[in-house]
Structure formats: C-alpha cells, structure tokens
Amino acid sequence: MNNKSEEIIGLLSEYLHGKSKALKLALISFFSRGHLLIEDLPGLGKTTLAIGIAKALGLSFGRIQCTSDLLPSDITGVSIFNKNTGAFEFHQGPVFNNIVLVDEVNRATPKTQSALLEAMGEKQTTIEGKTYNLVRPFFVIATQNPVEQFGTFPLPESQLDRFTMKISIGYASRQAEKEILTSGSRREDLYSIKPVLSRDEVLKIQDAIREKVYMSDKILDYILDIVEATRNNKHLLAGISTRGVLAINSTAKAKAFFSGRDYVIPEDIRELAEYTIPHRIIAKEEYEHVDRKEIIKSIIEGIAVPA
Amino acid sequence: MAAIKGVYTIRTEGALNVCTYIGGIISFLSVVRYIGPAFSLFFIAMFLLALYFEYRKRYVISRTALNITLVLFVVLNSLRLSLADFATPLVEMLLILLSVKLIEEKKARDYLQIYTLAVFLLTGSALLSLDMLFLLILIIQAFLLPVSIVLLTFHSQQAGMRITNRDLKSIVSRALLIALVSIPVTALIFIILPRTGFPMLNILSRAGVSAGFSDSIKLGEISGIQENSAAILRVEMKRIDPRMLYWRGVVLDYFDGTSWKSMNKEPRGQGNFAVSGPRVYQTIYLEPYENKYLFALDKPVNIYYRNTTISADVTVAARQNIERRIKYSALSVITETMMQEEIDRTRYLQLPDRDFSGVKALVTSLSAGKKSEALAQTFLHYLRDGGFAYSLKILPVTPNPVEDFLLKYKYGNCEYFASSMAVMLRLSRIPARIVGGYMGGYYIDFGNYYLVTQNNAHVWVEAYIEGKGWIRLDPTPGGAVTSAGPEQRDALLKIRLFIDSINYYWNAVIIGYDLERQMTMFIGLRDVMRSPFRAMPSLRDMVSGVGLMLTAILFLIAAFYLLSRRKPVEKKMVAEFVKKMKKRGHSRMPYEGLEEFADRIDDPVLRDKAVGFAAQFGAVYYRDRKFTKEERVLLEKLLDEM
Structure with missing residues (x-):
C-alpha cells in the first residue's frame, strides 16, 4: 500500500512541480478521513493539487467558488419542480462529490460556510427537511487567502477546528518555476490521467489505517501530554479540542501507514504537529502577534518522547 | 590499539586462574580446622602441583585416570560416613574432589565444578561451626565467586581474550555489588529465621566438643x-x-x-x-x-x-x-x-x-x-x-x-x-x-x-x-587455679581476651539474636536520643544497635539501588544508544524521536546503523511488544557495532 502512495506522488509531481510535501500532507489528511485547509496566495496550484488527487484516486470531483452571494443550496443542491412528473426533483450540489474543492472559503457568508461545514463534519446534509448521506470517501479541500481585502468572512476557530490540517503550499522553487515556464502548465492533462487506485481500494486503505495501524499507549500518553500542555500554556487561551486530539491521532496513523509502518512513532505526531495544531488553538490577546507555529513548537520541545 | 595512559590489558585466563586458585585456598581454609591432617597435606600437595602444572601449561595426569581414582575414593570414603559424624568425612571428600579438579586441565565446566565445590565446602564448614570465621569466608567467597564466573564467561567466549584493567575493575566492582546486594537478603533471612545456633544440624555434626569436663x-x-x-x-x-x-x-x-x-x-x-x-x-x-x-x-x-x-x-x-x-x-x-x-x-x-x-x-x-x-x-x-x-x-x-x-x-x-x-x-x-x-x-x-x-x-x-x-x-592451695585477671599483664592473653570479646559479641548479637531483645534495644536507643546523658546504654547494646542500623541503611541503599536500576530492557537500550551517539558527538534532545534523531546524524555509515537501530527498536517498542531473544541480540549487536 505504501508504494501506492509513492506512485500517486510520483504521478502527480509531474504536474505539481516541487509540491510533493503539500501533496503528501493532502494525501495524509485525505486518508485519515479528514479535510484540508490550504491557506495561500492565489495562483500557487491549490486547484491543481485538488484535481490531481481526485483524478489519481479515481474519484469524482466538485468545485465551489465561494463568493459573498453564494447560497447554501448552491453547495448542497436544490429541488426543482418537474412539470412532467409534477413533483420536485432533487438536484445534487457539488458537495455530493468525493473530493470537493472549496475555493476562497472565507469569501462565503457565514450561513453558507456553516452549511458546508455541517457537510464536512457530519458527512451528511439536510435540504428542505430531508437528510442526505454524502458519498464516501468525502474530502474537502478548502482554500483561503491569508491577506484579506474586502468582503470576507474569516472562519471562526470553531469552524477551523473541523479541518484536520491547515497547510500552505508556498511559492514553487526557482527550479520548479523554470520547468513550468519551459513546459507550460499541464492542467488539462491532469483530467486525463489514469487513476492509480479505485474507489474501493481507497476505502480499504482508509479502513486499514484506522484499524491496522497500532497506536501504543505510550504514544497516546505522548499525544495527551501535548494536548494538556497546550491547554495549560500561558500564551494560549484555548488548547486543543477533543476533535483536535482525534485529528492528531488519525493523521499520525495515516503518516505511519505511508511510512510503511503498522505502528505509530512519536515522529508521526511531531512532524505533523505544525499542520494539525496551530489552527485549533486560540492565543491570548497579548500574544496574538506571536507565530502560533512557534508556540506549538516550543510546547512540543518541552515534552520528552517516549523512549 | 592505541595505548592510553594507565590502561593495559590482562589475559582473562590469567585473572580467572588467580581468582579460582584463591577461591580454592579459601575453601580449604574454611574447613582446615576440622579435617584430618592427612587430608590437609594432600590438598596442599595437590594445590602446589596444580600451580606447577598451570605454570608449565602441562597437565600430565590423564583425566580418565583421575576420574577413576576419584570414583574409587568417593566410594571408599562414603563407607566412613556415619550418622554421628556425617559432616567431617563429607567435607574431606569435597576437599579431595576440589584438589583433583584443580590439577586437571580446566575447561569451562571444570571451573564451574570448582566453584560449586567451593560453595559446598563453605556450606559444609557451616555444618561444623558457625563462628565469625565463617562470616569472613562467606564474605570473601560471595565476592570472589561472582568475579570468577564473570571472568569465566569472558574466557569461555574466546579463549585467548585480553581485557583492560579498567574492564577488570568494573567487573570486580560489579561483583562487589552482587555481594553487597545479597546483604539485604541475608539480613531478611537473619531476621525471619529462628537462630539455629551452633552447629546448624545437630545430627550431622560431631559437635566440635572440647574434651574435658566429665561427671566422673x-x-x-x-x-x-x-x-x-x-x-x-x-x-x-x-x-x-x-x-x-x-x-x-x-x-x-x-x-x-x-x-x-x-x-x-x-x-x-x-x-x-x-x-x-x-x-x-x-x-x-x-x-x-x-x-x-x-x-x-x-x-x-x-x-x-x-x-x-x-x-x-x-x-x-x-x-x-x-x-x-x-x-x-x-x-x-x-x-x-x-x-x-x-x-x-x-x-x-x-x-x-x-x-x-x-x-x-x-x-x-x-x-x-x-x-x-x-x-x-x-x-x-x-x-x-x-x-x-x-x-x-x-x-x-x-x-x-x-x-x-x-x-x-x-x-x-x-x-x-x-x-x-x-x-x-x-x-x-x-x-x-x-x-x-x-x-x-x-x-x-x-x-x-x-x-x-x-x-x-x-x-x-x-x-x-x-x-x-x-x-x-576448697582444700586446693591458693593460686592453683588461674584467678581473675588484672594481674595478668601478658600481652598475648590480652589479645586472646580481646578476640574472645569479639567472639562473644558475635554469639550474643548474631547467634543469640532475638527480636524482643532488639526491640528493647530500640526503645533504649530512642531514650538515648531524647536525653543522651541520662540513659547511656551499655556498650554491647550500642554495638548491636549500630550493627542493626547499618544493616537497615545498607538494606535501604540496596533497595533504592535495585529499584532505581531496574529499568526495563528498552529503556536501558535507548540509554545505551544515546550514550554511544553522544560519544560520537551527536546528542539527542529529549523531545526528539529516535528515527528523527538518527536521521540527523551526518556520518552516513553511522547514520545507517543508527536508523537501523531506531527502526528495529521502534518496531518492538511502539508495538508494545516484549523483545524476543533474537531481537535483543540483534539490537545489542547493532549497538556494539556503533
């Protein structure tokens, strides 16, 4: 299974020059049944990443471009009256895809945001009093712009908490950009790549990660040590939530799986910490200007690993 | 190998032989008081012969001949055994066995047999008498035998092996530790067992009687x-x-x-x-x-x-x-x-x-x-x-x-x-x-x-x-009987009396120990603590009090040491790994995972080994498994290679 992930990464890095790290993180959050928030400047390849993952995994893909006039039904779907049958017919929205790219999520109004986030959290959506289960697997990649101008509704921390990881892609390296320039963007080719995995295989891997990867008590204690430290930290107002703990747990398992192990080691947690933790914590007002990643780093460096 | 100042190597076999021969002679000394002079002479002769053989590296007497003689001797000697005097012939027999073992060309099992015989002889001497000398010999043997056995392990792994004097020192200090750790156990046995007094088994002993007083x-x-x-x-x-x-x-x-x-x-x-x-x-x-x-x-x-x-x-x-x-x-x-x-x-x-x-x-x-x-x-x-x-x-x-x-x-x-x-x-x-x-x-x-x-x-x-x-x-003229002694100014007598008083303490405090007495003594000590000048205890109570306190302190130290040292194998291995890496200039932060740390090492050869160790170790440790013997050996080998 491990080589599958390498195959995906190998396949996609042709299209995503120098973004293998982001790709790997995205795959981890996908296989840990989470959702991904990418905070980055526009035009750095977020969409390419999302499409690439969807295609490589042989899954359906939907895209929502958020604007302030986007309505919840634009995401979830809408019932339209059919004159021929004389009944309302439900037309599924983009959320009924396996992989949903929500572009510039902080441009949508809170009402629309929460509709999306309900879908993310519950893997179901309620439309006109009727609850629909979403397809499996279900993976949301949301993007947001860090420097914000006008007409944005920043996601509150409670919503942010629903994302398993928050990453940024960053500028491509000089070398990678040169390659892009010489060969041109290959976005179109992405749509025609052959999937590496089938949907069933994807689900199997997800199950295997959840059930087959062993999480030692020592590691659980290590995680809880970190969690407790964030809750008692003098710089922080709020620490990691229980949902956060679950996210740390499942991403660590996924990472272990992709590293070819069936057990979790402390590195799995440590290396993902800067993506899984900072967006979940709330710094005290006087420390708001301090980089949260730094706070988390210093907290983790204060905790001895087991062994 | 670069010569470091103050470090030199010693042949393990040499060190082993020194320990073994000292152990042999100590065993002999533990029983020499009780055995017949013929046996003593025989042992001494054999011992010297063994030393000579050892020196010349030639063992002229064939093993088979020795074994046949021994069997014959054992059979003959067992005829001497009687219920009334069981211990002495037994001890004599053991001594002969020991002396024959010494003149043989020694393989690992022969060394072990020598040590076993030494222990048997010590036990045998306890059957005959349980005095201060027994304690002394017990302490010496309890120290010497572990050293010998550790050395033997080295020797049996590789025949012509040499170890540095530092290693020898650490072996010796560890053996001392073993002897020391056994003290609490001994103290425990001392407290819970009733005094068996002198000698341990009446029926087996000949009672060490001094001929003299009779009713006629x-x-x-x-x-x-x-x-x-x-x-x-x-x-x-x-x-x-x-x-x-x-x-x-x-x-x-x-x-x-x-x-x-x-x-x-x-x-x-x-x-x-x-x-x-x-x-x-x-x-x-x-x-x-x-x-x-x-x-x-x-x-x-x-x-x-x-x-x-x-x-x-x-x-x-x-x-x-x-x-x-x-x-x-x-x-x-x-x-x-x-x-x-x-x-x-x-x-x-x-x-x-x-x-x-x-x-x-x-x-x-x-x-x-x-x-x-x-x-x-x-x-x-x-x-x-x-x-x-x-x-x-x-x-x-x-x-x-x-x-x-x-x-x-x-x-x-x-x-x-x-x-x-x-x-x-x-x-x-x-x-x-x-x-x-x-x-x-x-x-x-x-x-x-x-x-x-x-x-x-x-x-x-x-x-x-x-x-x-x-x-x-009393019609006997005065001065006939040695009378009470301040006029006895004889230095020898004084020494004798002094030795006797030590012997007396041994009997009174160790052999004649009883719990009630110790309790009274403790109460006495407490009173002394409260008012040191009012209730001076007798010297004897003080001696036994101090002895008891020392035992208690030793016990606590040993218990603490044991508890603190009883790290699980995994912890010990990691500690050793980290120590080794530190020696090579790579110190691990406590928050670093092992693989992460190993990855950080820049020397590629060492890094490969370290990564290998970290992976092997993690596979067991983070699966919450116990190490199998093979895994342990493998990891220890990896550690050794670093």
Missing part, C-alpha cells in the same frame, strides 16, 4: 582439661569478689577408691533447701561439651532453660548432652553455706573398701577432740598449708591414690586435694561430697562478662555440718 573423676588421669585454654563459659553479670567465683557443675558422691562418680539424682524437693546472701543474676553462654550439666555461680537457685532439672544436691542437668552452644540465665545466691534439713547420710559417708589405715591415723592425729566444723577447718588448713604442693604433673597410678597422695607424694592437682579432703571428712563421720565445676574467670570490662576457660576447671568439697547445712571447703 579418676585420680591420676589428667584429661588435659586443665591445660586447655578454650572457653567453656561466658557469663554476663556484674563483677563480684573473685573469691566467690565458684561455678557449680556436678556433685560427685560415690568414691570407688580411684574415681568419683555421681549417683542417681533425686529431684530437689520443696522446702528442704535454704540459702541466704546476695542474689546475682547471670546470662550464661555455655560452649558444647560432653555432658549435660549446666553451670552457674554457686549456689544456683533457679536456671531458666527448657527441660532442666535441679536435683537435691543442686546439680542442674539438661535432658541431653550440650552439643551446641546454649544460652540460659540463672539466678544464684552467693554463699558458702546451704541449709538442708534432711540428707541421706549413708550416701555421703560411703567409703570404698580400701585400706585407709594411714589416712585414718592422720585423721585421728588431726582430730584431737575437735568436732564437725572445727575439724573440717583443721583438715582444710592441713591440706592448704601442710606442705602439699599443687602440681599438674601426673602422679603414678596406684590402687589407692588418696593414701599415696596424703602420705607419700604430697603433690597433685585439685582432684587429689578434694578427694583426700572428702575421704578424711567421711572417715571422721562428717558427710561430704565433691563438687565439680569451674573456679575463677577473667572479667572482660569491654563486654561486662566473665570468661571461664577449660583450665579454670576445678573440684572442691562440700561438708555437711549439723545445724548449718552444706558448707563449701
């Missing part, structure tokens, strides 16, 4: 008792007038002309026995000897020891012979006279069918109208100041030694004086008997006790005077 005295046959300076009694008590130090043993009432015997004893009845005088309470440690009588200061009123009987003539007897050191307490009234209303006159006037005409004439000439007590005093003076000489020289054995002593030779030991006195009294119709026991003793201030040795053995006379009872009369 045959004149002219000095049993060597008075030239034997071995201790017989140690009596913890106040210091008293040395002239009153008569340790009463057995009463002898039947004289057959050459020897005195003890007739059947009747138990002491109620009310016909009265003494008055200062009471002295004694705690007595009696060494084993070939009889069953218990000694106490004259006149014992009560003796506190199980199954003892006091007979009408105030002889205290245990049920069987004293075959091991016993401890008892006694209450005595210090007096020369003892009132007893009714006595069996025929018994105490018995005289053998001998011709005492010479004595009779002497008695008549001395009597001159004097009666009972005055007459007895006259006899006493006659014997003490009448030209009789005290001598340990053997008198010619004659059919009538009393008459010959009184009229012819005029020298003899206390037995002659007392016998003659008793015969003279009986001839004058004064009931008389002989009392055997000890007289005098060295008072040892260091331990507040009297040391009474075999050469303090003594006999004296008791005469029955109407209206007064039994009075003690």
